Amino acid sequence: MITAPDAVSWKSWWRYANxxxxxxxxxxxxxxxxxxxxxxxxxxGGGETFDYIETISIDGSIESVNISVEARPSFVADxxxxxxxxxxxxxxxxxxxTLEHIFDEHMILSExxxxxxxxGKFIITVPLRV
Numbered sequence: 771m772i773t774a775p776d777a778v779s780w781k782s783w784w785r786y787a788n789x790x791x792x793x794x795x796x797x798x799x800x801x802x803x804x805x806x807x808x809x810x811x812x813x814x815g816g817g818e819t820f821d822y823i824e825t826i827s828i829d830g831s832i833e834s835v836n837i838s839v840e841a842r843p844s845f846v847a848d849x850x851x852x853x854x855x856x857x858x859x860x861x862x863x864x865x866x867x868t869l870e871h872i873f874d875e876h877m878i879l880s881e882x883x884x885x886x887x888x889x890g891k892f893i894i895t896v897p898l899r900v
Contacts, residue, residue, distance in 0.1 A: 807829070810831050863891070
């Protein structure tokens, strides 16, 4: 199910206008900070160097996969190829601002759904490009 974000208050808009981040990144950060995940989570394109991990409420474990060793992911893998995970391994799959870097988005989306358990949560953000 795709859901729209909550309405933004004037207080929030003022806060967004007075910071270093883009409006899109600020809105994403607020939504990410509201996440409450249970079970085993896979972070696509993530790693220990990303600060959003600290803002998510996770009752369980989180693993990450990234092509960049510098991101310090749990697994290093090319996201333009099949993922090195068994079917239905994860209760949640999160993917923040990564799909725009993937050559074959249909393949990676298929892979993400393959490793997600039935009824699991799939949370994704993609930057707006016009």
